[in-house]
Amino acid sequence: MDQSDKIVVQGVCYTYQDAPDAALCGVDLSVHAGEFLAVLGHNGSGKSTLAKLMNALYVPTEGHIWVVGMDTRNDALVYDIRQHAGMVFQNPDNQLVATVVEEDVAFGMENIGVPPAQMRIRVDEALRAVNMQDFRTAAPHMLSGGQKQRVAIAGVLAMQPDVIILDESTAMLDPAGRREVLQTVRRLQREKGITIVWITHYMDEAAQADRVIVMNEGRIALSGTPREVFPQVERLRELRLDVPPMTELAHDLAAAGVPVRADVLTVEEMVEEVCRLSSKT
């Protein structure tokens, strides 16, 4: 095990009670310190199960998971583990518990006995980090979906986590909310070195990750950098996933005999590629 890996998943299977088959099986994965890892996969492929195992909400039926070196099988470490690997869920309305934003951000800390003076400092810092300081005394139900998710992220941040796991946390947001949450998380990764596990079904979001894994039937079917994974258009379609639009266009152009690079991910790169090709003719 590499000591710098934040989460290590080794030979993990998980079967829900009364379920005939394992929801997850044979999963090996290391989440490296400071990386932004995207997890893709169609519905039912095991993404949320994996997330809950990483957060010690579930304990593996087989195998082991270590979160910052702590085995999730050890009951005594559950709170420590959740503090080091915080989780943000899909529905912004199910996560906020208090009637005032700053109380909500403080909520998790109250359970772990952070002294009040320290709590005040951490709440302010966390709200600044997600750019919600002006909403300190607002009522959570008045906020937009994107703002609610940023408050939920602040609540996790206040626990000073190593890792934040976000399980389709943009799925219920409008495009502006999605952008604002993704940008916030990327900034936390870059500026605070927080490791991110970003579960999503949006290809354009995964294209921005350092590394992507694709889940299928409870196993890791593909993994690599976005540039390694996304050009595998046929394979991704087999796994019932889309491809980022520009990668798909590059693939179709190549199939039509246009010598375009296969690993184009963004509109900017496509423009560059088209300019390169047209300057040759």
Ligand SMILES: Nc1ncnc2c1ncn2[C@@H]1O[C@H](COP(=O)(O)OP(=O)(O)O)[C@@H](O)[C@H]1O
């Ligand atoms: N609470 C549960 N009880 C029984 N089976 C479940 C439960 N939650 C999920 N599953 C099953 O486990 C598999 C993986 O589900 P999940 O991890 O939620 O996938 P994803 O998040 O990728 O959509 C699916 O077959 C799903 O039906």
Ligand SMILES: [Mg+2]
């Ligand atoms: Mg899910």
